Amino acid sequence: MSQQKSQKKPVLEVKDLRVYYETPKGDVLAVDGISFDLYQGETLGLVGESGSGKSTAAMGILQLTVPPGRIAGGQVSLDGQSLLDLPEDKLREYRWVQLALIPQGAMNSLNPTMKVSDQIRDVILAHEGAKAKNGLKERVLELLSTVGLPGRVYDLYPHELSGGMKQRACIAMAIALNPTVIVADEATSALDVVVQRVVAQTMLKVKEKLGVSMIMIGHDMGLMAQMVDRIAVMYAGKIVEIAPVRDMFADPKHPYSELLIDSVPSLKERKPLKITEGITHDPRNPPPGCIFQLRCPFVMDVCRKDAPPMQEVKPDQFVACHLYQANEDGSFIDVRDVVRNT
Amino acid sequence: MSEMLLEIRNASKIYKQRAAGGVSRDVIALQDFNLSIPKSPASIITIAGESGSGKTTLAQLVLGFTHLSSGQIIFDGQDISNADAHQMKDYRHQVQAVFQDPFGVYNPFYRVEHVFSTVISNFKLANSQASRRSLIETALNIVGLHGDDVLRKYPHQLSGGQRQRIMMARAYMISPKLIVADEPVSMVDASLRASILDVMIRLKEEIGISFLYITHDLSTAYQIGDQIYILYQGTIAEKGNTIKVIDEPKHPYVQLLVDSVPVPDPDVKWVGEINLPSDEEMRMSVNSGCRFYPRCPARMDRCLTAQPPLYKIDEVDHDASCYLYDQNEIAVVKNNP
Amino acid sequence: MATAQTTENGPASAAVHTAKQMGRFNRWDTPWLNTKLLLGIGIIASILLFGILGNLFWDTKLALTGKSPLNLPPVGITTTLGGTLTGTWAHPLGTESSGRDMLALIIVGAPNSFLIGIIAATVGMGLGIFLGFTSGFVGGRTDDIIRLLSDVAITIPALLVLIVIQSLLRQVEIATIALLISLFAWPTPTRLIRAQVLTMRESGYVQLAKLSGASTFSIMFREIMPNLIPYLFASFIGNATGAILAAVGLETLGLGPQRIPTLGGTIYFSIQGAALLRNMWWWWGIPTLLLAVMFVGLLLINLGFDEIANPRLRQSSQ
Numbered sequence: 002m003s004q005q006k007s008q009k010k011p012v013l014e015v016k017d018l019r020v021y022y023e024t025p026k027g028d029v030l031a032v033d034g035i036s037f038d039l040y041q042g043e044t045l046g047l048v049g050e051s052g053s054g055k056s057t058a059a060m061g062i063l064q065l066t067v068p069p070g071r072i073a074g075g076q077v078s079l080d081g082q083s084l085l086d087l088p089e090d091k092l093r094e095y096r097w098v099q100l101a102l103i104p105q106g107a108m109n110s111l112n113p114t115m116k117v118s119d120q121i122r123d124v125i126l127a128h129e130g131a132k133a134k135n136g137l138k139e140r141v142l143e144l145l146s147t148v149g150l151p152g153r154v155y156d157l158y159p160h161e162l163s164g165g166m167k168q169r170a171c172i173a174m175a176i177a178l179n180p181t182v183i184v185a186d187e188a189t190s191a192l193d194v195v196v197q198r199v200v201a202q203t204m205l206k207v208k209e210k211l212g213v214s215m216i217m218i219g220h221d222m223g224l225m226a227q228m229v230d231r232i233a234v235m236y237a238g239k240i241v242e243i244a245p246v247r248d249m250f251a252d253p254k255h256p257y258s259e260l261l262i263d264s265v266p267s268l269k270e271r272k273p274l275k276i277t278e279g280i281t282h283d284p285r286n287p288p289p290g291c292i293f294q295l296r297c298p299f300v301m302d303v304c305r306k307d308a309p310p311m312q313e314v315k316p317d318q319f320v321a322c323h324l325y326q327a328n329e330d331g332s333f334i335d336v337r338d339v340v341r342n343t
Numbered sequence: 344m345s346e347m348l349l350e351i352r353n354a355s356k357i358y359k360q361r362a363a364g365g366v367s368r369d370v371i372a373l374q375d376f377n378l379s380i381p382k383s384p385a386s387i388i389t390i391a392g393e394s395g396s397g398k399t400t401l402a403q404l405v406l407g408f409t410h411l412s413s414g415q416i417i418f419d420g421q422d423i424s425n426a427d428a429h430q431m432k433d434y435r436h437q438v439q440a441v442f443q444d445p446f447g448v449y450n451p452f453y454r455v456e457h458v459f460s461t462v463i464s465n466f467k468l469a470n471s472q473a474s475r476r477s478l479i480e481t482a483l484n485i486v487g488l489h490g491d492d493v494l495r496k497y498p499h500q501l502s503g504g505q506r507q508r509i510m511m512a513r514a515y516m517i518s519p520k521l522i523v524a525d526e527p528v529s530m531v532d533a534s535l536r537a538s539i540l541d542v543m544i545r546l547k548e549e550i551g552i553s554f555l556y557i558t559h560d561l562s563t564a565y566q567i568g569d570q571i572y573i574l575y576q577g578t579i580a581e582k583g584n585t586i587k588v589i590d591e592p593k594h595p596y597v598q599l600l601v602d603s604v605p606v607p608d609p610d611v612k613w614v615g616e617i618n619l620p621s622d623e624e625m626r627m628s629v630n631s632g633c634r635f636y637p638r639c640p641a642r643m644d645r646c647l648t649a650q651p652p653l654y655k656i657d658e659v660d661h662d663a664s665c666y667l668y669d670q671n672e673i674a675v676v677k678n679n680p
Numbered sequence: 681m682a683t684a685q686t687t688e689n690g691p692a693s694a695a696v697h698t699a700k701q702m703g704r705f706n707r708w709d710t711p712w713l714n715t716k717l718l719l720g721i722g723i724i725a726s727i728l729l730f731g732i733l734g735n736l737f738w739d740t741k742l743a744l745t746g747k748s749p750l751n752l753p754p755v756g757i758t759t760t761l762g763g764t765l766t767g768t769w770a771h772p773l774g775t776e777s778s779g780r781d782m783l784a785l786i787i788v789g790a791p792n793s794f795l796i797g798i799i800a801a802t803v804g805m806g807l808g809i810f811l812g813f814t815s816g817f818v819g820g821r822t823d824d825i826i827r828l829l830s831d832v833a834i835t836i837p838a839l840l841v842l843i844v845i846q847s848l849l850r851q852v853e854i855a856t857i858a859l860l861i862s863l864f865a866w867p868t869p870t871r872l873i874r875a876q877v878l879t880m881r882e883s884g885y886v887q888l889a890k891l892s893g894a895s896t897f898s899i900m901f902r903e904i905m906p907n908l909i910p911y912l913f914a915s916f917i918g919n920a921t922g923a924i925l926a927a928v929g930l931e932t933l934g935l936g937p938q939r940i941p942t943l944g945g946t947i948y949f950s951i952q953g954a955a956l957l958r959n960m961w962w963w964w965g966i967p968t969l970l971l972a973v974m975f976v977g978l979l980l981i982n983l984g985f986d987e988i989a990n991p992r993l994r995q996s997s998q
Contacts, residue, residue, distance in 0.1 A: 250608060
């Protein structure tokens with residue numbers, strides 16, 4: 002499934018990606034056929050609860066899946082070049098140069114025995130070779146200032162920086178080689194509220210300045226609302242809805258998207274808590290038909306037999322749900338409206 | 344007999360550290376902290392703060408895992424700092440806890456029922472196999488679980504949400520008067536948090552157990568807390584009725600905090616950029632003056648002189664420690680606009 | 681309305697079936713059935729069985745001097761140095777210059793060398809557990825003292841001191857050597873266990889136990905001790921290997937028990953008896969080979985335990 006957008010070309014195309022984990026009792030279908038496009042300069046949010054497969058998907062896209070996980074099918078293309086059948090040495094040219102990663106707890110992946118600036122220099126030199134030595138210091142200083150770190154950080158070790166500063170140093174490393182796509186996997190999860198805001202605002206600034214495209218993975222819908230242009234909602238290995246962020250919050254189509262938005266505890270008014278459960282089915286043995294049937298308050302018979310296809314129910318808003326039936330003229334009706342009106 | 348379940352008076356906790364070169368750099372985790380929890384009605388008192396605020400230290404102190412440098416912690420009329428072993432055991436019967444990490448609290452060697460059997464034997468809660476079994480079952484049912492499903496399992500076979508609910512069941516089973524919940528949902532998946540917070544509310548309303556809910560998440564505090572204390576670097580920045588404090592924050596730090604929580608509405612974005620001050624600036628008021636001075640947009644010279652005391656914002660249940668709310672100061676400003 | 685029904689047909693169920701088939705694992709794939717571990721245990725077990733049951737099929741009295749013809753080569757081989765001698769089936773592995781039968785020697789000697797190592801490791805571990813536990817749990821002054829002692833003890837060159845002591849004591853038994861070796865076997869387990877106890881002391885479940893009113897004693901034995909068992913096991917194997925090596929070293933230098941046949945002792949006598957010059961390769965060769973096999977077995981057990989404890993190492997072998 003690809004979205005036809007005449008004015009923008011996708012920099013990253015993911016088609017029917019499957020990533021499975023081997024376990025003694027059968028394969029866990031962690032990512033079971035997801036497709037989306039990432040357009041130049043946009044931030045796509047990939048949101049879902051624990052077990053949805055969002056991190057697994059990110060690792061799959063970056064070709065960083067390790068055993069017992071494996072890529073079981075699908076296609077990932079960056080700027081038209083398919084990544085899944087590239088040999089390891091060619092892949093290395095893409096990683097970091099074209100596709101960078103800001104992992105969760107990135108601050109713990111900084112080498113404590115090296116200065117921060119040396120680690121950034123290493124990244125640059127490793128991929129661009131010795132010719133990058135000229136003007137390297139200026140380049141690193143500029144990177145630091147882009148992420149809002151003062152110049153004196155150049156001489157500091159990771160333990161001398163605060164959590165937020167370390168995370169921003171990791172962002173500097175990710176943008177060092179001007180990648181086309183950055184994947185941020187829960188990049189602000191471990192931070193305090195105010196620091197999270199600073200780091201998030203830094204990421205927005207960086208994106209604007211460099212025009213880089215970003216995939217933001219997370220579970221905090223509030224943060225998503227602040228950071229992304231489009232949101233893709235994942236449940237148990239499948240994408241159930243993709244929509245521009247305003248449409249998603251104003252008018253979520255999939256019952257699970259509604260659930261996610263509803264469960265964000267509000268800071269504006271006290272309401273009774275919305276109690277939900279996690280993923281209820283065994284990930285090795287998903288139910289036939291719609292993946293969400295066991296938790297859906299609107300489940301119908303057809304949901305238990307056929308998996309719903311992804312349909313564009315409104316311009317640019319795609320949802321996989323049997324509640325939306327197509328009319329002849331191409332518009333869609335919501336089955337619940339029909340029931341309500343009869 | 345006092346009507347206060349828990350009273351903390353002028354509590355301070357200082358960790359002495361000797362940095363390289365012999366220069367002593369003490370860490371003031373908590374300074375002149377005051378708190379009171381009434382015996383009734385049962386309430387959820389939220390302690391909110393970011394890392395370094397002192398909230399974890401407070402939990403450790405109330406649970407008796409560490410001792411105050413100065414001040415008192417008085418539970419049901421008795422100062423717990425000079426409690427002997429027997430009194431401590433009594434205290435443990437009345438004050439229990441649920442911790443942040445739903446995995447680390449389980450000994451991986453034993454099945455889940457181990458956490459129940461230890462308390463039953465130590466606190467002598469049951470005297471026969473049958474009553475033991477029914478006690479555990481009742482506790483599990485309160486949190487929406489069944490003994491047959493979980494007791495014989497090993498901790499890694501259950502989800503984080505289930506493990507945390509079992510911890511709640513264990514705490515409930517001891518029939519304490521106060522449960523210290525130290526970030527009980529921050530390591531639990533977002534979709535399962537509501538079920539655990541709901542258990543807390545039910546235990547408060549139906550059983551009458553008070554909670555000291557320690558968190559960094561203002562949203563959940565807003566949803567379930569009755570009273571709130573917002574800490575900043577060991578001092579109380581603002582305290583009072585939860586809804587009042589969060590709807591109308593007065594302390595500049597609390598205003599910043601409330602502002603920085605991301606709103607799930609794409610049209611309500613953060614306004615303005617924050618710049619975190621440098622380390623030297625942060626150290627300016629560490630030993631005297633208001634802790635928030637380096638970052639405060641409304642700072643005055645007076646703020647460097649001493650840590651401001653709590654001023655009443657209005658007559659009802661809302662205090663902030665900021666010189667802006669000193670009546671004299673307000674009078675001065677009013678007269679010289 | 682929301683009852684979950686299973687449907688047996690449809691494309692989705694076909695996918696499920698394939699997923700099941702793809703699970704190539706079955707109940708036999710538990711981490712404990714590690715190839716290296718099993719191989720190692722197999723080797724050691726066979727050597728031990730060989731030694732323990734050996735006297736059922738072979739006359740072990742032949743290990744005493746003068747019971748057999750001298751200098752016989754193994755069966756089927758003829759030597760010509762100093763007269764022609766041909767091996768016979770009566771002494772399939774040959775004999776040495778004092779008339780001791782080689783087969784009998786290794787039947788008796790192998791378990792003996794092994795025994796010294798096990799006794800030394802056990803005593804050393806026992807001491808290590810006690811000291812390490814106390815040190816880690818009690819802390820303070822006690823910890824400082826024990827730590828100082830173990831740090832110093834580790835730096836003492838064990839073999840050197842053992843050689844000196846042994847040469848002063850003329851007659852030694854197995855137990856004596858074992859105890860002497862164990863004097864040097866305790867510092868490493870002590871430090872290892874202390875480190876583990878320190879980590880576990882800070883764990884969530886110890887905090888919870890305190891909160892549940894558990895006594896210090898109860899925490900030590902009911903909470904921490906059970907989790908130490910895998911480390912104790914692995915450490916024991918390492919210790920035993922080291923102790924056997926030390927024992928063999930001493931025996932080879934002639935400082936082992938003289939009255940009792942041991943593998944190392946046999947090698948010692950072979951050097952004394954100029955076996956190299958006399959081309960009596962079976963005299964030193966067979967015990968050496970057996971020792972090599974024993975150490976390979978111990979090494980495999982060690983590696984196997986490592987892989988069990990650290991799942992990341994498992995991929996390479998399975």
